[in-house]
Amino acid sequence: MKKYKVGIVGCGQICKVRHAPEYAENPNTELMGFYDMNPDRAKELAKQYHCQAFDSLEALLTAGPDLVSVCSANTDHARSAIAALEHGCDVLCEKPMAVTLADCEAMLEAAHRTGRRLLIGHNQRLTPAHQEARRLIREGAIGKLLTFHTTFGHGGPESWTGVKDPWFFHRGAAVLGAAADLGIHKIDLINYLTDDLIVEGEAKLLTLDKKLPDGSPIQVDDNAIFLLRTQGGALGVAHASWTFYGQEDNSTVLYGTQGILKLYTDPDYSVILEHADGQVEKFAVGKITTNEEQQAGIRSSTGVIDEFVAAVTEKRPSCLDVDQVIHAMRVVLKAAQ
Ligand SMILES: NC(=O)c1ccc[n+]([C@@H]2O[C@H](COP(=O)([O-])OP(=O)(O)OC[C@H]3O[C@@H](n4cnc5c(N)ncnc54)[C@H](O)[C@@H]3O)[C@@H](O)[C@H]2O)c1
Structure with missing residues (x-):
């Protein structure tokens, strides 16, 4: 089979620890080039992966990649995609x-209009524990879902990016803080796990602790709690938080009416099912890779790149398709207004 040529836009952390290495390991893809508005970053990765550094998005796209990963700052996603x-x-x-919301809808429209995959x-959605939990919920393990608590908190993007004052802290490049960075993961996850759909949301977004170098509060929320x-x-x-200054909480x-399902609450058992009659089942289906581990170079494939390549190759729907994921974006962006 002919290998897909891959171009990547944005050569920061997520490109380095996830996209570039996972494409390099995929037997059906070949990295053809990188673009970053910081040319040195694109050059460094192009050297590492023996391909080209481009000096504009247009130049990268004109060179004809089959697949493109968009790993730039949040405000650039719609334009590049x-x-x-x-x-x-x-x-x-x-x-x-x-x-x-307008950019999200424009991306959805562009995917439908061009007939390409987004x-x-x-x-x-792809972690083994979340896959197992989805299976258990579909089998009726907890009965009808009544309530849920979901959390994603860590010490903030400055530890992840290694930059003291990252773009994540600035309204111009990020627009929202922890709410969109971490909250979106968990709100989308609930839709996926439960086959239900979050249709109403309200939120409180606050900047409780993070400061810019001049001592003023960062320009976006460092904590968001959604109802x-x-x-x-x-x-x-x-609860999405950048101020959990200890262990990451995911x-x-x-x-439900028949029991409780606990995911990533125990270091050894990522799925714990407590039945209403008192019986407890524990499943050791893998840990979730933390930011600290990824930063330290401890990598485990997320499966995201393999899923993308397989969905394109097999022309089959994917659980990462924009049509599914956009629901959570609508809730987060409306609640955060
Ligand atoms: N799925 C996940 O779990 C996960 C984890 C971390 C980051 N992310 C997302 O990945 C994206 C990148 O985050 P990161 O942690 O790699 O940040 P980063 O700051 O390490 O890297 C971003 C890179 O994009 C470049 N860039 C910014 N705007 C650009 C533009 N307009 N054109 C070209 N390049 C541009 C920057 O120069 C930088 O090199 C963010 O949207 C972030 O939310 C996702």
Whole structure:
């Protein structure tokens, strides 16, 4: 089979620890080039992966990649993804897919109009524990879902990017803080796990602790708490935080009429099913890779790139398709207004 030629836009952390190495390991893809508005970053990766560094998005797209990953700052996602779709590429765009509802809808429209694939990098959907949890919920293990708590918190993007004052802290490049960076992962996850759909949301977004170098508060939220309601009637809370200055928390607990499902609450058992009659089942289905581990070079494939390539090759729907993921974006962006 002919290998797909891959171009990557944005050569920062997520490109380095996830996209570039996972394409390099995929037998059906070949990296052809990188573009970053910081040319040195593109050059460094082009050297490492023996391909070309481009000095503009247009130059990269004109060189004819089949697949494009968008790994740039949040406010650039819509522009780069739409341009790549219009050049006939299939696109994998990092989350949050965009920062305004209009941009999200324009990306969806561009994918439909061009007939190309647009997948969003919601890796949480693919972790073994979340796959197992989805299976258990579908089998009726907890009965009807009534309430849920879901959390994603760590020490903030400055530890992840290694930059003291990252663009994540600035309204111009990020628009939203923890709400869109981490909250989107978990709100989307609830839709996926439950086959239900969050249809109502309200949120409180605050900047509690993070400071810019001049001592003023960062320009976006460092904590967001969402109160959510699903179509099926369940009520839940999602907490997204950049101020968990200890162990990362990536847990979700779902409470149903027949039991409780606990995900990533225990270091050894990533899925714990507590039946209403008191029986407890524990499943060791893998840990979730933390930011600290990824930064230290401890990598485990997220499966996101393999899923993208397989969905394009097999022309089959994917759980990362934009049509599915856009629901959570609509809730987050509306609640965060
Ligand atoms: N799926 C996940 O779990 C996950 C994890 C981390 C980051 N992300 C997402 O990945 C994206 C990148 O995050 P990161 O952590 O790699 O940040 P980063 O700051 O390390 O890298 C971003 C890179 O994009 C470049 N860039 C910014 N705007 C650009 C533009 N207009 N054109 C070209 N290049 C541009 C920057 O120069 C930088 O090199 C973000 O949207 C972030 O939310 C997703």
